[in-house]
Amino acid sequence: MKILTVVGARPQFIKASMLSKAIKAQSKIEEIMVHTGQHYDHNMSTIFFDQLKLTKPDYYLGIGSGSHGEQTAKMLFELEKIMLSVQPDIVIVYGDTNSTLAGSIAASKIHIPIAHVEAGLRSFNKKMPEEINRIITDHLSHLLFCPSKTAIHNLKQEGIDKEVYLTGDIMYDAVIHFKDPAIQQSTILNDLSLTAGNYFIATVHRAENSDEPERLKQILTAFQRLDKTIILPLHPRTKNKIQHFKLDHFITSSHIKTIDPVNYFDMLALVSQAKAILTDSGGLQKEAYMLRIPCITLREETEWIETVQTGWNHLAGYKTNQILDKVNHLKLPQYSPSIFGDGRTAHVIHNILLHSF
Numbered sequence: 001m002k003i004l005t006v007v008g009a010r011p012q013f014i015k016a017s018m019l020s021k022a023i024k025a026q027s028k029i030e031e032i033m034v035h036t037g038q039h040y041d042h043n044m045s046t047i048f049f050d051q052l053k054l055t056k057p058d059y060y061l062g063i064g065s066g067s068h069g070e071q072t073a074k075m076l077f078e079l080e081k082i083m084l085s086v087q088p089d090i091v092i093v094y095g096d097t098n099s100t101l102a103g104s105i106a107a108s109k110i111h112i113p114i115a116h117v118e119a120g121l122r123s124f125n126k127k128m129p130e131e132i133n134r135i136i137t138d139h140l141s142h143l144l145f146c147p148s149k150t151a152i153h154n155l156k157q158e159g160i161d162k163e164v165y166l167t168g169d170i171m172y173d174a175v176i177h178f179k180d181p182a183i184q185q186s187t188i189l190n191d192l193s194l195t196a197g198n199y200f201i202a203t204v205h206r207a208e209n210s211d212e213p214e215r216l217k218q219i220l221t222a223f224q225r226l227d228k229t230i231i232l233p234l235h236p237r238t239k240n241k242i243q244h245f246k247l248d249h250f251i252t253s254s255h256i257k258t259i260d261p262v263n264y265f266d267m268l269a270l271v272s273q274a275k276a277i278l279t280d281s282g283g284l285q286k287e288a289y290m291l292r293i294p295c296i297t298l299r300e301e302t303e304w305i306e307t308v309q310t311g312w313n314h315l316a317g318y319k320t321n322q323i324l325d326k327v328n329h330l331k332l333p334q335y336s337p338s339i340f341g342d343g344r345t346a347h348v349i350h351n352i353l354l355h356s357f
């Protein structure tokens with residue numbers, strides 16, 4: 001059996017690394033990996049392959065950045081050629097990026113079945129490019145691997161109930177597998193002179209926040225007013241926007257430490273020892289929960305509703321006062337059920353793939 005995996009953005013390298021390991025361990029499936037090149041900076045791409053011991057991609061498309069239409073169209077054009085030549089039994093796509101969308105459209109038009117890892121997530125906000133990518137991908141997929149019960153419910157509401165599996169979240173596999181080595185090997189807390197439990201870590205990269213000067217300004221103002229060190233690994237998109245909107249002076253306070261995007265081990269080390277996380281990333285909201293660190297989400301809604309229901313995640317939106325209010329009222333909930341499975345998601349997905357073809 002031959003599968004073709006499409007990855008392109010940072011979180012997809014983490015997710016794919018776990019399934020690839022499970023596939024290699026049994027060697028019953030041949031995996032061919034395509035990296036679209038959506039993320040191409042060393043610290044957004046290569047370093048993840050090295051650290052996660054992910055085999056070099058068989059094809060690197062080098063698509064790079066562009067408008068949604070341009071980026072997706074270029075991927076589609078290249079992916080179709082590769083799929084026609086490789087003739088895989090199934091194409092695997094992860095999450096909700098433009099690489100996910102291109103992989104699923106290319107495969108569906110030439111009648112190759114699709115497996116979607118992280119199916120069924122919804123924010124119910126179609127202004128998010130990721131929401132459009134998810135809806136289309138789910139409706140084109142033949143195997144739908146859902147991380148949570150909410151995801152299964154969402155698919156049912158849209159009339160999708162065949163070949164839908166509750167597998168748990170593959171990012172949880174990665175957290176369990178890499179947490180201890182990450183904390184042992186990473187020197188980032190020392191390098192940044194941080195004390196465990198005494199700093200915040202923040203990330204902002206969603207188009208809805210980074211492309212809107214007023215939203216970005218309000219978020220950065222909240223960071224400025226925090227009373228503890230705040231580590232801000234800057235996504236290249238946000239770095240460009242801060243310069244473009246002339247907001248640099250909001251991040252010059254001595255308690256705000258802006259750093260380049262960090263590798264996976266450093267991020268796990270930073271998150272697992274932080275006082276709290278402030279983020280608009282989907283992945284970080286989950287990782288915070290998995291590591292039992294409170295999270296304040298800089299959005300009005302979330303796909304990971306269970307993290308909110310259990311009291312670990314708080315939706316603050318972008319307004320300065322609301323963000324500060326959430327920070328000031330942080331409490332550590334007592335209860336943290338295993339909403340993302342048992343860390344054996346890759347194994348479960350591997351078995352379903354084996355028995356599906």
Ligand code: UD1
Pocket residue numbers: 009010011038039040041044065066096097098099129130205206207236237240282
């Ligand atoms: C993408 C995903 C988002 C995911 C994120 C993970 C889409 C629509 N969005 O967002 O869901 O959470 O990846 O990190 O697919 N850039 C660089 N170097 C890079 C990559 C990007 O400089 O290696 C800059 C470019 O200016 C680019 C901008 O970042 O235009 C945005 O990159 P893009 O890949 O389009 O989306 P992300 O914001 O990274």
